[in-house]
Amino acid sequence: MKSRLYLCRIAACAAFAIALVDCYSQTYPVKPIRMVVPFPPSGGTDVIGRLIAQHLTNTVGQSVIVDNRAGAAGRIGAEQVAHAAADGYTLLMATSTVVITAPVLFPQLPYDPIKDFAPISPIASGSYVLVVHPSLPARSVTEFIALAKARPAQLNFASSGPGDTNHLSGELFQIDAGIKLTHVPYKGAAPGTLSVIAGETELMFSNIVPAIPHVQSGRLRALGVTTLQRSPLLPRVPTIAESALPGFEVQTLYAILAPAGTSSEIVRRLNEAITESLRAPDVKQRIEADGSKTISGTPEALTRMMTSEIAKWSQVIKRAGIKPPAQ
Secondary structure, three states, X not given: OHHHHHHHHHHHHHHHHHHHHHHHHHHOOOOOEEEEEOOOOOOHHHHHHHHHHHHHHHHHOOOEEXXXXXXXXXXXXXXXXXOOOOOOOEEXXXXXXXXXXXXXXXXXXXXXXXXXXXXXXXXXXXXXXXXXXXXXXXXXXXXXXXXXXXXXXXOEEEEOOOOOHHHHHHHHHHHHHOOOOEEEEOOOHHHHHHHHHHOOOOEEEEEHHHHHHHHHHOOOEEEEEOOOOOOOOOOOOOEHHHHOOOOOOOOEEEEEEEEOOOOHHHHHHHHHHHHHHHOOHHHHHHHHHOOEEEOOOOHHHHHHHHHHHHHHHHHHHHHHOOOOOOO
């Protein structure tokens, strides 16, 4: 009799807990939500984060406050979210450098991009363009590859630093094209781009938007974009995939994540709200103006994207012998 009474009490407690979770999920959110952007204000990630935060505020009925937690190329902010309460009130505006390449470059990273986060929704993907100094005798990707094969390790490619996406783009390009270039890292994308304009280096995989004025002025020559489809910002520039290397693709992923353990109902609620925000014309126009493309999807789809990208860049980093950047 006592055991039966005990089991009844356990069942009642479980039912009560389920009811509480269901009630909590239905009323969520009841207070402001903090969106951690792990980079300084005014950068590309910050712009996208604030745009989404503004629309989420209108959609969910509570303020979504952007909290810039810069440092260690985004890893500090990501760690804070990974260890935050899994209650839906702390979100991460994540990028590829934080949840795709950092886990590969830094084996002792204090968070796991798959195990320590609950994926909510992809937001956008950013792309790059291969630019060269106009004096270089190559007007296409095919011509450039032929030139590089004739001059192994003599052509220098600039990047914004070891392990950054434009550096990894160059490494993947070398692997797929069967060529050898010399990497010259700079402290940021701007000085890297200026080095190509000045002729200090021959090429760079640049973010599209900052490269456009220099391409239009003739100070840089664009050979190919890294997406599988041409960019509407540079419609006359072919993709590297269509020009010479089928399947070649490099993109920066932007996504919203929450701490692992966040309830599926809250994740669903946020995913629906973000998807609605991404349909807004001003959101699409602003993101596309920065050279990115809006993408929406389920949490499961985001997990597959992250897993696939981690596997891809793990192989590139291993084959290229890239070591973690100095801290």
